[in-house]
Amino acid sequence: MAQTTEDYAGTIRLQDLWDDPYPIYRKLRATHPVAWVPATNRYLVTRYQDIVHLERHPEIFSAAEQDSLMIRVMGHTMLRKDGAAHLRERKAAEPSLRPRTIKEHWAPVFQKIADELIDGFYERGEADLFADYAGPMAARSLAAVLGLHDVDPQDLQTWSQSMMDGNGNYGDVPAVWQRAEAAARAVDQAVDAAIARLRSAPDHSVISSMLHADDPLTPQEMRDNTKMFIGGGLNEPRDVTAVALHALLAHPEQRALVETDPARFKDVVEESVRWVAPIGMYPRQTTRAVELGGTLLPAGARLGVVLGSANRDETVFENPDAFDITRQGRVHVGFGGGPHFCLGSWAARAQVGQISLPTLLRRLPGLRLSASEPVRYGGWVFRGPLNLPVRWEP
Ligand code: HEM
Known part of the structure; x- marks a missing residue:
């Protein structure tokens, strides 16, 4: 008997998605673009057009x-609010992340961090650029932008x-809750220390902006949103830096x-x-019954908006599995869309594209992927x- 698309969605395992989700997404896009996938406990939305559509209708999606686990861990941040409540918190943080503030204030900070990190490993002639560069670069940059000067960047990575x-x-694993709660408490303390410092001495940081906004956020709102910034503003620039370096080193013509x-x-x-959408x-979650991509969704349906699939939608991007910096045409959705479009997109673009990548390629002569480890x-x-072993000639 032929396997139906429902049967296929039922066979998808979390481990397969973790290992390599792209062949699974290709099949879902082709056969069942809004599919109930039991292992994820969600309807996965995998086509570009459906994602663009749902982000235009936040009143329905x-x-x-x-019962968001994110709210349990981080409190009720702007990322889990709609409408005016969301906008109020977003507006308070936004001045620190404007293109002009980034150019004038954060780019020199990012440059100093990149140079210090490279100075630290230059003479070795080899490094794991994921652990030695991309991770600490993202952590130290985020600590500066948030205004968490006294926090150890390694702690920030662990908390994140x-x-x-x-x-x-x-899976409701108790040890995972304990570590998450300990991290959340540590962030609360770090934010309280920053608030005490910034109250009488405002600066360009996100915590300062939230504190001194026309409609200032409460201490609890600042603590919770800072948790969300740490969770959402560190791994992404780290991963994009590592993906970009890997891709350039593997494609000499594009380098x-x-x-x-x-x-x-x-x-x-x-x-x-x-x-590789980070x-x-x-x-x-749907607020009422609605049809999407040919599937009738009930009110309260939980959706997984799969940017990693939309960005490889073959009806939008030619040869979507290839890395190609010369591609023209449609914009990707890797920074999201609609009211929650990434607030840190300009900071991330500057950090990675203007500082981290050019500085590293300029300073490490003969940089190449290490043959010893994939x-x-x-x-x-x-x-x-998960790693990026490289060599160069100091
Ligand atoms: C290349 C790196 C990054 C990528 C790909 C990325 C991606 C995203 C995406 C997809 C969302 C939407 C999430 C959703 O709607 O549920 C988002 C939201 C957000 N991002 Fe980023 N992000 C990056 C870097 C950063 C950085 C560096 C910061 C902070 C400095 C940041 C701060 C935020 C904030 C605060 C939100 C929530 C905005 C809101 O709810 O209105 N992001 N990001």
């Missing part, structure tokens, strides 16, 4: 998911990972293009975010490289 593990703790024309580093960032999936990838809700 709400970000305020009921612990809270994100909590957000995905569908030559950016080395002759550094203006193209911005194409490298966009293509890297498209090719946020591969995020949740939404680059491994993992994840589907969040996806990226």
